[in-house]
Structure formats: C-alpha cells, structure tokens
Amino acid sequence: MRRWSLLLALAACSTERSALHPSGPAARLLADLGWPILVFFTVTSVAMWALVAWVATRRTGTLLEHDGPDAKGGQKWVVYGGFVVPGVAFSAIFVATLRTMSAFPMDHHQHHGADIRVVGHQWWWEVQYVRGSLNDFVATANEIHVPAGQQIDVELVSADVIHSLWAPRLHGKVDLIPGMDNFIRLQADRPGVYEGGCAEFCGLEHAVMRFKVIADEPAKFEQWLAHQREPAPEPSSAEARRGKELFEHGACALCHTVRGTVARATVGPDLTHLAGRSTIAAYLPRDVADLHAWIVNAPSLKPGTQMPALTHFTGEELHDLVDYLQTLK
Numbered sequence: 001m002r003r004w005s006l007l008l009a010l011a012a013c014s015t016e017r018s019a020l021h022p023s024g025p026a027a028r029l030l031a032d033l034g035w036p037i038l039v040f041f042t043v044t045s046v047a048m049w050a051l052v053a054w055v056a057t058r059r060t061g062t063l064l065e066h067d068g069p070d071a072k073g074g075q076k077w078v079v080y081g082g083f084v085v086p087g088v089a090f091s092a093i094f095v096a097t098l099r100t101m102s103a104f105p106m107d108h109h110q111h112h113g114a115d116i117r118v119v120g121h122q123w124w125w126e127v128q129y130v131r132g133s134l135n136d137f138v139a140t141a142n143e144i145h146v147p148a149g150q151q152i153d154v155e156l157v158s159a160d161v162i163h164s165l166w167a168p169r170l171h172g173k174v175d176l177i178p179g180m181d182n183f184i185r186l187q188a189d190r191p192g193v194y195e196g197g198c199a200e201f202c203g204l205e206h207a208v209m210r211f212k213v214i215a216d217e218p219a220k221f222e223q224w225l226a227h228q229r230e231p232a233p234e235p236s237s238a239e240a241r242r243g244k245e246l247f248e249h250g251a252c253a254l255c256h257t258v259r260g261t262v263a264r265a266t267v268g269p270d271l272t273h274l275a276g277r278s279t280i281a282a283y284l285p286r287d288v289a290d291l292h293a294w295i296v297n298a299p300s301l302k303p304g305t306q307m308p309a310l311t312h313f314t315g316e317e318l319h320d321l322v323d324y325l326q327t328l329k
C-alpha cells in the first residue's frame, strides 16, 4: 500500500520545478545532458542487478565440479563490464559535460553589462533593474520579472554569505559569492511563472529563501517596468495617510525605501510597489493577516531576520500601517 502511494506521489510530482522539464535554452542544455545519463545509468543498473540475481540463483554444485580459473572466458565480463564500459561511458560524459559547460557564457567579458542584478541577502532576493539611466533604477524583491523569449543577462552578487540562485526549469545553480560577480543568461521561452529557491545552505532560513521568475509578453513586461519606475502612489484614505506618517517617522524608514517618500534606506526590501508582489519575506502570502504578523514579530516567522519585532504599535496604528502598505501598488 505504502509503495503504491509513493508511486502515486511520484507520478503526481509536479513538473513545476523539474530540471528535466526545461523551459528555456540554459535549462535545455542541462536536460539534454541529464536525460541520456539518466537513461544510461538506469539501463546499466537494471543489467547489473539482473546479473547479481543470476549469480545468486544459478546452480553452484560442489567444489570438485568447479571449472578451473577462466575456463569459459569469464574474465571477459570483468574486462568489459569493469573497464571498457565504464571507461567509454565516463569519457563520453566527460566530453559531453565540457561541451555543455562551454556553451554557457561564464566569462563576464562576454557581457555588455547586465540587465538585472540579483543581490542575495539572508534570506531574501533583491532584484535590481540596472538598464538605462540612474533615474530608471528600480529594485524589487523575490520576484524576477523578465520578458518571455528574450535573453536577459543577470549579474549575481551577495550582500553577506554564499547563496545560489536556482530556477530549475530555466537554468542551473549559480552561486552568489561575496566579492565576486557571476553571470547567467536567463531566458524563458514562454510566459509563465517559474519557481526557484536558494540552492546553497546560507543560514537559518535558507529553506524559505524562495523566488519566482515571472515571464511576461514583452509588451506587458515593459508596462510593468515603466510602472515600477514610478514613485509610490499618494494614499487617498485617511487611514492610509496616517499609516504613511507612521512609516516615514517610525523605524520602517530606517531600513526600507519607498520612492516618493522620505524612506530611502536599503537594509530591507524596497517597498515602493510592494502591493504588486504576491509574497512577503520570500515565502508568506502578502495578505492583511501576514502583514500584521510580520510587522509585529518578524523574527517569530523568520528567526534570525534583520527585521526586528515592532511591538510598540497600537492595534489602530498597525491597521493604518498595513492599510498604507496595501496602497503601494
């Protein structure tokens, strides 16, 4: 029964994060290498277990009935199975791997500057759009918007420890290393949402350091980017205006940016268009309840986070603050 449910679970396993279901050129290169290796080793393993079963079940007879060493040329099994087949297989994999590796633009001299810079933080992703003039600079968090069908050069850097960016359907794991610039060329063939996460243990909350690559039709992407470049909208309700006041003059402005306000700090994520994102803190849904809980006690939801517990707000103040955050479309 258990075995069946395991099989069912495997069959139902979504292809959403599977490196064997590529959705872009970089991931396809890896899958093209991965599939033949997977098939070859599956066939070899089955053959080996069949041989083991055969050895275990064949008639053995007495010691006297045994042939002398290699009477029937049995050593050929050792030579072919033990040396020739592995030798050919590993050489082929070695050559194929080198070819696959050389197909990636590892050398940053090949790049004419990045379109996007991703900065790894414990434990969230800062996503900067660095094309254009300084005024065009925008930053968001945990969602990497890209135009579908286009090559996007992404620079990978770290603000603290080593992280690793991995959206399995789009590209292989690439580390974000302090003091070093790494690059990937990202391309999603079709519009869609591609899930990813940190693939290098980076501390307590590594497991929830997730992100999404959101690929849109190019026109829709440009629209999104143009909107991101605008400052935050002025809140219209009295509650949200009070919330803005609290945000600007409370602790929030010491760590966060909301363009168009006095808040210009960069310790935490840029919140200018927070309400356009689907999550907060890289893994929680961006709804009223989670925003409340996050502001009051972020460390209880993400132990070790740099965002402190801010327990001094009254219920009404908290309500206004969250109201304001929800206007940041």
Ligand SMILES: [Cu+2]
Binding pocket: 120, 121, 123, 162, 163, 164, 198, 199, 200, 201, 202, 206, 209
């Ligand atoms: Cu990480």
